[in-house]
Amino acid sequence: MSDLSRLGARFLLRRRGTLVRLAAWSVLETGQTFLLGLALARALDDGFLAGRQGTGLLWLAVAALGVGAGALGTARVYGAVADLVEPARDALVRRVVARGVRDADGGAVSRLTQQVEIARDTFAGLVMVSRSFVFTAAGALIGLCSLAPVLLLVVAPPLVAGLALFLATLRPLARRQEVFLTADEAVSARLGTVCAGLRDVTAAGAEDATADAAGLLVDREARASRSLARWSAPRVLALALGGQLPLLLLLFTAPWTLERGVTPGALVGAVAYVTQSLLPALQSLIHGLGTGGSRLVVVLRRLTAYETGHRDGPAEAAAPRPGRPALEVSGLTFAYGPGAEPVLDGLDLAVPHGGHLAVVGPSGIGKSTLAGLVAGLLVPGAGEVLVDGYPARSREAAARRVLIPQEAYVFSGTLRANLGYLRPDGVPDDELAHAAEVLGLDSLLERLGGLDAPLGPAALAALSAGERQLIALARAYLSPAPLAVLDEATCHLDPMAEARAERAFAARPGGTLVVIAHRISSARRAELILVMDGRRVLSGGHRELLARSGLYRDLTGVWDGAPRPPSQPARPL
Template structure:
């Protein structure tokens, strides 16, 4: 648990100034409250002892005025600083987590489904705010309050420290004592939340298949079971939080009773100290009452961090070299003696594969499903690593190059090329963030879809809808082609780019591809050729090798 939380704080090191500043402001606000009631207590005790307002009492009461104004300012500054720190830290965490996922997705994350992944990047990251807002910040304020009370009570009467400050000090050590058991309960809640999200989101992603199989009842039953499981785990965690809160409240009340008991047992001479102890205990109650609940917050943050790191620490499919080679001047591709399997317990996809693509070459790679066509695309893009052999780009082994360098020279258009629920312009600029509108229109024109976009009322600002639902299959595929054409990569992989289209649309799309990709090296991966393609070489994948196509 401690290891995960320390690692989270390490991720937040870039926001150290904000985090420390927020904790300092929380401590100052708490100390202002202590000073306010300490002065009030002194004024009251002076009045009780002398049955009149003495100079000391009047001075104490006069000092209350500025503190009454200062304390709300500290509170306001604390809220601003702590929430600004939290929002920035969580944003950094999400960016870090997304970057780690992007490196590891080609190998699979081993998660239960899209719903579980969504929970990790949203809810589990949000749970981390408890580490700072509900644990570290209250803890810093509570420590400052207990230390200040110890000093003030010790100066008035050392005996008061034992009966008033000691119970409040015990409240400070409750979170680390309660956190381990709460952490196990919070981990079970986090896992149950992941199951519930998977049960809800995954059937929705495949809603057509769910409805076609009449599986609504089974999906509903699974959702209900997941919800009931989560409810049981949450109730148990809530009970632990309630007991923690009750423990903190009891300890603060014990401090108040200690001050009262001290005053009653000590006679007239102890009244001043007892009154001061009462007022200070009241000042501490607001801060310390929430501290035991910090154990639950630490537990929830630890559970969220564990799930994040579980996904983020999945080994990447291909390790980056310690000292990456620079991008080569040329872009000829060569595959030599390649052996590859997706897992040790699975049969190899390639056994001794050899292949050449000279600069400007146009290779058609044929084969049935399962022959390894898409696996080859993943290898060329450095999204997977061969067990034997090598792939060179411009004469340099891509194993010695950074993945982003390889993918800056090799672009890919797949049959599953996705349009995101954003504007057409934003979708296109995924390939070229700095591209001008003129460049976007030019790419759309080369892809044969510029007239369609021009006819839309919002033009390039038109939203594509989820998965490109705003457009037909052929139109969406052409917009995805325009995005690929915007990339300056000299090598273009076309992995079943026209799959799913009817024959006429497929022929028209492949004709557009043939014209739009002139001047680049092209690998066309497909089941069959329709006759509109103009490859310079045709190979067929079979038995893990590439052989010249017959007839």
């Protein structure tokens, strides 16, 4: 919990300006709370009960103005809350996706589709209800004190008692909420496995056993849900004690307070403070914080437990291990399903540190599958993939490898944030300038307005597919990972821009480059070429493969646009 508190404190400290803006608009919104009871009391005591109708109407007009000002504050509050909530959601999504990709975490589906959204919605609700209660209670209590301090003796004790009872239920609620979420993750993981293998379940006649196993998990989740629901009773008692009892006490003690100088208008104003301000605010707090608050704590703890002490993006890559290739593939076999024809069958390959490999072949032959295996996104059926001697799915391999896919992702923020995403400690300006120069981002930088220009939805929509690829390429170029895998990551660039990008990656100090090629020019720039032709795989240089591989000669003719040699007529035996 202390780790979670530190993460939350750092997040809020980085957004001090948003918090100040939220507090300022909340004060304006709360003005109507203070004016409501005060204006009613003055309208009665100084106006209608004193026979001065104009004075009474004037005070009511003041209350109406307070409502208008409060509406303006409420409208501004929602914008400030969005500026606080959306960055939190983006950070959680990055953590969940990073964990799911690295570890093939079965619970990542539940975390991404449900728990992140729970965290987002409950965080927004928590900010709204807690802020509303604090400022509303402050406005109401200050108003009561301004009417007659003795009224605080009637309202404050039951309000404090109700809050204390409510806060005492938060820890048991959080425990039961965690049990419920654990059960939900188990159901999600189980159903994901079952749904993917329904045909095998039916073929093996295992319907009853599979249903029984899934039913046990569903029953466990149902029991956890019922246990969570039973804790609604203490919340109802806390609301009655802190919100409804003060109203009864005000009415019960009215003769006593009137004898001690409380005016009828002040008493009516106090009733208005309780019924129109304190009771609704407390009700929203108990229902919002009681359910959403405990859920938020549990979900955040579960989402950040794995990541505590772990930085977003890959760790700083270590120096190459002596005697080990940058990429080593041995006996690699992979098929999409138990009965499917292998896409890769017994592949052996070694790429030294500083090497440059191009992978070519017709569409659908398995080039991107090989890239996925090197990136650790797929699990081989046989054989192994080693990155600098480490298994492809290990943490050490992830720190030494970066994959740039065909569909480049650019997120909202700034261009600097996009380019430095894989460098949590920041990228110096001279490195950013160098990357922009060697990859050809200068014109894009100028058009967008520099590294720190905001990239909002409109700017992102205006980016072409090639510009998105350039940004993704620069992000990978600036990463500490020495092995770069370009899975058709330059397909939207023109040939000159593609050549510039590949030469830049090949020239990275200590860098190794693997290119899934879609132009023969990419193969000609490589030191080693891998030709994938079903189960028959050949490797070598350009001239060597022209002599040995008919497929490579065909690809060279098609990709170059050169005329293919005419076929010869069949000759007699």
